[in-house]
Amino acid sequence: MSPTPPDLVPRRSVEELNAAIRxxxxxxxxxxxVRLNPERRAEYERLYAELDRVRRGDVTTAA
Known part of the structure; x- marks a missing residue:
């Protein structure tokens, strides 16, 4: 179980997520x-998954 309920997690826009990935x-x-270390790779994968959910409309983006 996540320590923070999904309703309380701030939603980021596509632009914010792209900036974080860059x-x-x-x-x-x-x-x-050239390569990401394991910690940065894990963060990249988490951000990319969040970006994918936002693009598919699975979450509401921040206003």
Missing amino acids: ALWIGPGGHPA
Whole structure:
């Protein structure tokens, strides 16, 4: 069970999620990362799944 009920989780827009995903790929000095470490890869997968749900309309996006 999730520690935060789904109704209380803030919903992000497609733009916000895309920005968060892009930020994961920026490495030191502002250069694109070639690979993500395991922690960043897990965050990427979580963000991508959230983005997919938003695009499909499974959740309501933030106003």
